[in-house]
Amino acid sequence: MIAVLVSGLALAGCGWVEDIGDSMDPSNSKERHAETGAEGKESELLADWVPDEARDVHVMQRTTGSERLLTFEYDGAVPQDCLQIEVTGKPTEEELAQAYATDLRTRDSQVEEWSTEPTLEADWWPVGHEAATTHLCGRWWVSADDGTFHAFAAEFTGFGQE
Numbered sequence: 001m002i003a004v005l006v007s008g009l010a011l012a013g014c015g016w017v018e019d020i021g022d023s024m025d026p027s028n029s030k031e032r033h034a035e036t037g038a039e040g041k042e043s044e045l046l047a048d049w050v051p052d053e054a055r056d057v058h059v060m061q062r063t064t065g066s067e068r069l070l071t072f073e074y075d076g077a078v079p080q081d082c083l084q085i086e087v088t089g090k091p092t093e094e095e096l097a098q099a100y101a102t103d104l105r106t107r108d109s110q111v112e113e114w115s116t117e118p119t120l121e122a123d124w125w126p127v128g129h130e131a132a133t134t135h136l137c138g139r140w141w142v143s144a145d146d147g148t149f150h151a152f153a154a155e156f157t158g159f160g161q162e
Helices: 002-012 016-023 037-042 093-100
Strands: 029-036 055-062 068-073 135-137 140-145 148-153
Touching (some): 029 037, 037 055
Antiparallel strands (some): 029 055, 055 068, 068 148, 135 140, 140 148
C-alpha cells in the first residue's frame, strides 16, 4: 500500500518524494546560487532586502536551522530600510533588538536567543567577516565593500531561554 502511495505521488509530480529524499541528506548545509536577486527572491531563496539587481548571488544555508551565509555583487548602497550600526562589527543589544523586531523569524524572541557569529563555512565567506558588519537588515548582519556584499543570518539557539 505504501509503495503504491509513493509511486502515485511521484507520478503526480507533487514533490513529496523529493522532500523525503532531501530529508535523508546527511549534510547539515546546502549551497545555492542565483544569477540575480530577483531570481533568488522568486525562488524564495533570498530576503526582501536583497536588491533585485544583485548579481552572482551565493547562499550557504543550514538545513537544520536558520543560519545563512550570503554574498552577492551590487553597485548600489545597503538598502535604506537596514539599520546602520554605530560601531562596525559590534551591534549593541538595542540595535539588534530594533533590527530583529522587523524580521518574521526573530521578532518574537529575545536577542540573546540568536547567535552572533556564523558557524557555517563557504569558500567565498571570509572567516571572521561578521566583524565587518555595518548594517542590520532584519536578522541579517551586512557589510559591503567595493560592490561585494556579505551577510549572515543568525542561528536560533534559545528555545525557551529567558
